[in-house]
Amino acid sequence: MNLHVTKGNGEKVLFDAGKLKQALQSSGAGKQEQEHIVRLVRDELYDGIPTRKIYQLAFSLLKKESYKMAGRYRLKNAIMELGPTGFPFEKFVGRVLETMGYQVETGVIVKGKCVQHEVDVVARKNGEMLMIECKFHSDSLTKSGVQVPLYIHSRFLDVKAAWEKQYGTDLQYHGGVVTNTRFSEDATSYGTCVGLFMVSWDFPEGEGLKQYIDKSGLHPLTSLISLSKAQKQQLLEKGIVLCSELNNQPDLLREMGLPEKQINRILREAQNLIAK
Incomplete structure (x- = not known):
């Protein structure tokens, strides 16, 4: 496909399905899932489409397949949510x-x-x-x-x-x-x-934040899709920053008044992300 995509800095480059597959693979998607999602994303492409839009398309499709894969796919955004104060x-x-x-x-x-x-x-x-x-x-x-x-x-x-x-x-x-x-x-x-x-995010090569988190399972709690942005902020203010910490302290979720059904969903997602 000779379609161009627009990067965040405004630069236009040719759409590279290989990069999308690589990102999907890092999230845990198998070859069939990668091909399926790339095919669906291709159907929505148009010349000049922002890479942000491609990310959103792939993320919504992954979420339907697995919260675990979707959580890993959005790791970069999850790290960005550890702000704004730093x-x-x-x-x-x-x-x-x-x-x-x-x-x-x-x-x-x-x-x-x-x-x-x-x-x-x-x-x-x-x-x-x-x-x-x-x-x-x-x-x-x-x-x-x-x-x-x-x-x-x-x-x-x-x-x-x-x-x-x-x-x-x-x-x-x-x-x-x-x-x-x-x-x-x-x-x-x-x-x-x-x-x-x-x-940094990708330095040293093969040992940056992304690679280390993927290998270690030390995902930030902001990776969790089962939590709202406000709920994540409440937990961050309590000093909870890792999915593993939340998994070990489920009563924190009950103190927030969350229903048991949501709590169980959050804990299952956290356990899946922790698994290497």
């Missing part, structure tokens, strides 16, 4: 580090050698300490430019100097930045050059 995103990053065995604190005031710093995440494990900054963007097209790792690296050096004096030089100290969107090329080049821990 505090839930910081908690999400902290929870992920906890599952990796780190002791985590979020929103910490840390005294550096020269000045104090408000650090998003401080993590400790087996002789290692991390200072992680979280850059949340409400617009998926916004990239974190080179000024972000430049700024964070300079702050880390000040914190590291104080940590070495307080805890000694035998520990390994690392600074890092995690963003829900992407880094510019200069940002990744500089950050990796100076040894920062750098994670």
Whole structure:
């Protein structure tokens, strides 16, 4: 098909069924389901159709097939819903580090050698300490430019100097930045050059946020289709950011006054998303 689609930045490119199939495959759709959905989406295409519209079409079709697949398919949007303040995103990053065995604190005031710093995440494990900054963007097209790792690296050096004096030089100290969107090329080049821990939606290749969540089952609760936007916000305000946390605390849903039928549907969906 020689139809063009319009990306979020206004750029027009040829429709690529392969990319749609790849996204559907990542959500857990089998080959037959992929072919079926792509065929139905093709029937709705027109020249210049926004990629956002294609996403909405595929999502609505997936939802009819399986809430589990639909929840995984909308992962990027789910991460974007950990806003607008960015505090839930910081908690999400902290929870992920906890599952990796780190002791985590979020929103910490840390005294550096020269000045104090408000650090998003401080993590400790087996002789290692991390200072992680979280850059949340409400617009998926916004990239974190080179000024972000430049700024964070300079702050880390000040914190590291104080940590070495307080805890000694035998520990390994690392600074890092995690963003829900992407880094510019200069940002990744500089950050990796100076040894920062750098994670974005798709960086490092094969180990970005998307891939890690898919592999680990650490889906944010905002992935759940059975919850309304307002209900998700209520849970975020209670500090719940993972489907697994909600699965372990079902009484939170009862405290919100939700009917048992919806609660059971939410918990089944959460369990399916947690499953790797």
